[in-house]
Amino acid sequence: MNISTSMIVLIAVIGLFGVGLYCLLITRNLIRLLVGLQIMVKGAMLVLVFVGQSQGQPSLGQSMALTVIVADTIVAVVGLALAVQVKRNVGTLDIADISKLKR
């Protein structure tokens, strides 16, 4: 392993974060928002593992990544359940239409 591997992992982290953020900014579909969020979290997980490995504390990085995996999965489950209920009750997944409910 050398410096180029570190650079490749960091490019992956930055790329995942950028793609996820762009998805969150431009999409209006509730389920696709969750897809963007998942992509961003994968970048966060990768950087946690990478920092643990590079700083000589792999167990700490991996245990934190484990917590992030559990939290991310639960966020996906709760978000998808909300999306299904919104679709049943409102009839759409468009967040522009859902936000009109507050008026």
Place this chain on the structure above:
Amino acid sequence: MWHFIILVGILFCAYQAVRDKRLLVSAIWLAGTSALVAIMMYLIGAYQIAVIELSVGAGLVTVLFVFAINIAGDEPIPNLSFIPKWLARIFTVMAILLIGWQLLPLLDFPINLNQDAGFQQLVWENRKADLYLQVVMIFAGVISMLRLLTDEYQTRILHKEVQE
């Protein structure tokens, strides 16, 4: 060489997951991203987390997405965002530069493949608060899953019973 191929695969799958108009295909691309991230984790020495990410991220979450998309349906939503796309691109580039600037010092540290034997001790003994929190989160997920599986008919019956 393998790292570079996987990097290209990760970025391609993530981009396709965002770009594809069909939600179901998007979920499959997301599963591909998860699998490649798991391989990347394996290559940098995080073997246990790689296996967990492969089974949970690429397996369980994908099944949940496919299930929810089948229930909710894949409706066509106009390709209009709340903010203009050029502004979203500027924000994204700025965020990437900021993250890159923060992560740049890490390039000085090479990845160490040596494993310490303390992963299980750290998870089960030193980070008990996190462990309890994870148990609570899993319960929340199970309750949400039950809610997801409850169909509209049962919900109406429940509402009628409550009103009576």
